[in-house]
Amino acid sequence: MADITSLSLTQTLKALEDKELSLEELNEAYLERIEKYNRELNAYLYVNNDNKKIPAAIKDVIVTRGIPTTAASKILEGFNPPYDATVINNLFEQGVGILGKTNHDEFAMGSSNENSAYEVVKNPWDKTKVPGGSSGGSAAAVAADLCVLALGSDTGGSIRQPASLCGIVGFKPSYGTVSRYGLIAMASSLDQIGPMTKSVEDAAIVTDWIAGPDRHDGNCQDKKWSLDKNKLKSGIKGLKVGVAKEYFKEGLDKGVEKVVKEAIKKLEDLGVKIVGISLPNTKYAVAAYYIILASEVSSNLARFDGIRYGKSRDQFGPEVKRRVMLGTYSLSSGYWDDYYAKAAKVRTLIKQDFEKAFEKVDVIVGPVSPTTAWDFGTKTADPLSMYLSDIYTIPANLAGIPAISVPCGFSQGLPVGLHIQGKFREDSTVLQTAFAYEQATDWRKEKPKL
């Protein structure tokens, strides 16, 4: 058998079933690897040495009973949640346990992991580069084989962008597929939990495990999304794939563009029909997003009053304060119509762009991130430049649609992800497209040299 920690979840489940591997051996192998590499990568904030189940890495913005949960913030240092998030209970039912809690940008606010209050995570492909964010710890843990699977959360790209920058699979399901109960809320109308994995099939399995209605989350769909393995593996011949001209404009790195265009060519070889489309309001997505996001942040983070849990509000880091300030301003008397209401209307236009496009195509493909992983410190002084790095991922959150990042090659040695977006609640088509692409290429077999 191949090295235990290099196995995907799908392969691990098979090895366990065939008794080629025990859960003890599995956990031992991962703990040994964490011991060896985590000090440098800083992917984990907490490691559970007593895990007896299938080892998963959980972003530390998801609450876990009896296991410290910090939201990567000083304000929650020492916080010991009295309950488990719904997704955690769902994983437990499937025989999955918590191997550790992963680092991320404070309260999931950031695109590089540099906003964590507990030091940065390093990109396993090049330790001088950011892993992306905000779920950078989960992405690095999967890329470096420090877990079988990971969970992240995605509000504007926080699963897909680090997945792209670390060369793994990251899937944001349709809004309402997975319960948000126990996810420390950032922007409730955008937040969605999803899998970060070594393969597309793994992502589909984990989504099946964590999806479903929840009495604690009124936005959850009544009908559970379920994995149909036959559909997943049924190929994409005849599928209509949209390519938006707005995704290939100024600001897109030439190296990334080349790799993504080759990936689109590959899809064509697999029998899809490429259709040129336009999403004209894409250019307003970042502006609308930051108003809606910050407004919801300022409201959600009002609960941190230092009375029921947590420390005082001066313990928030700079980016959290910046967003609370922006949101409070945009919601304050006299500005609501100019900012929040205006942004909510632009959100409608962005959603309609997708609805129109999906009359003609089944999925839309493009880059996840305009660049590959960048050097630490490059964007920290200018918050706006950091925000603009999420230009391709934000629209899916505004529209609530499913989207995945699947590895599609390298530019100057750094991973590039292919972004596949689908119709609202047609998560299966997105996964099916990603699976067909993945199986036709060998990118998933590349591993970083640690």
Next chain:
Amino acid sequence: MRLTKDEVKKVAKLANLPLSDEEEEKYSQQLSKILDYIEQLNSVNTDGVEPTFNVSGQENVVRADEPVASLTQDEALQNAPQRENGFFVTKRVLGEENG
């Protein structure tokens, strides 16, 4: 500057955020720059466009009114910085702190 230091002070008070002098200065500059960028939304024609606040399509979600187990008092209080006789301790809301 779109957002003056005085306005930053006012917003910080509304947000219950203690900011240092240096932070007020920095946020005045950074938020002004961000607001300048957001200004472009005004060039979008949104006449007759309904705002979107939620994309789940769910409305008036209710659940069955059945009692289920919840946190015990100890669990609910376990992270409180200060507690007394099974209660959270807060600052006084009405009247003088030591009145």
